[in-house]
Amino acid sequence: GWWPCNTDALVKEQEGSYQDWVVLEPVKGPKGVQLAAYYPTNYFQSNYGLVSADCKNPELAVKFFDLLASQEMTLITQNGPKGIAWDYVSEGTSIAGGEAKWKKIPAKKLRSSQIPDYTDEGLNFVKYVWDPDAVMTHNTNDFRLSQYCANPKTSVEALLYQCGKAYSKYKPDDSTMLPNLAYTEEDAKKIADYTVSIGKFVNQATVQFITGDLDINTWQTYVDKINSMDLAGYLAIQQNAYDQYAKSLGK
Incomplete structure (x- = not known):
């Protein structure tokens, strides 16, 4: 929709x-x-x-x-x-x-x-x-x-x-759309934590980039900050959940 x-x-x-x-x-x-x-x-x-x-x-x-x-x-x-x-x-x-x-x-x-x-x-x-x-x-x-x-x-x-x-x-x-994924209980708790930390930061930064409070020339600093919040760990959980989803479909 x-x-x-x-x-x-x-x-x-x-x-x-x-x-x-x-x-x-x-x-x-x-x-x-x-x-x-x-x-x-x-x-x-x-x-x-x-x-x-x-x-x-x-x-x-x-x-x-x-x-x-x-x-x-x-x-x-x-x-x-x-x-x-x-x-x-x-x-x-x-x-x-x-x-x-x-x-x-x-x-x-x-x-x-x-x-x-x-x-x-x-x-x-x-x-x-x-x-x-x-x-x-x-x-x-x-x-x-x-x-x-x-x-x-x-x-x-x-x-x-x-x-x-x-x-x-x-x-x-x-x-190209990510489907609704299922997580283990442990991964679900981690996803919830990442949503608070990384998600909140990204949402705030998005608004600041739009309003001009953050300069687009500081983009790399923004990327470095997300990486420091363990973006790799978050992506690994999502990738594993997607791999399990694809496997269930025989892909």
């Missing part, structure tokens, strides 16, 4: 100056490299249903996973009850400009700026959707982009889609 901008902070489903803005595509770097940040297995699309050896009814557990991964249950878990928070449609234009298949139903009133109030519909509780990291969902591009869009010029989702299209041209090849 691509996250080029926070559209919610800019678009409020009404006319505005933001409509004159254009997406700033990734700038071209040394040797013509021009890539967008890309997360093929990100936080929201990496959930699995596991059946333990002690499960008394594995068939029912798998059926429950199938239910969660269905289109209708995905709409329920992400939006709320059918006919109240969302519904199917047979006409209208989708976010992607095609035929719409479903739409969100705006709440009649809000408990706060972000939380719909459905007490008039008999739903007297605040949390009417499930956390996306607690369930499996059916989030294919075609399904997500089939959402009804009344006005593409003022729609949050339509603008986000246009941003994604602009960035997708610069997506790195999947073969």
Whole structure:
């Protein structure tokens, strides 16, 4: 997935100056490299249903996973009850400009700026959707982009889609992406320590290079500092985990 901008902070489903803005595509770097940040297995699309050896009814557990991964249950878990928070449609234009298949139903009133109030519909509780990291969902591009869009010029989702299209041209090849790796308990603890030390330093330095607080001419000093934090040890653990992953695939 691509996250080029926070559209919610800019678009409020009404006319505005933001409509004159254009997406700033990734700038071209040394040797013509021009890539967008890309997360093929990100936080929201990496959930699995596991059946333990002690499960008394594995068939029912798998059926429950199938239910969660269905289109209708995905709409329920992400939006709320059918006919109240969302519904199917047979006409209208989708976010992607095609035929719409479903739409969100705006709440009649809000408990706060972000939380719909459905007490008039008999739903007297605040949390009417499930956390996306607690369930499996059916989030294919075609399904997500089939959402009804009344006005593409003022729609949050339509603008986000246009941003994604602009960035997708610069997506790195999947073969170059590091997959989610599994570590031994000992290595996992070391990775956590490296994330605090090396990760924190790199993040701070990145900001300082951008703001000019660090001179790009001091790059070698920056590299030497990372090496002194045992970058080689960190890379060795990652390499070993990747080698085990590749071996499991017969590569």
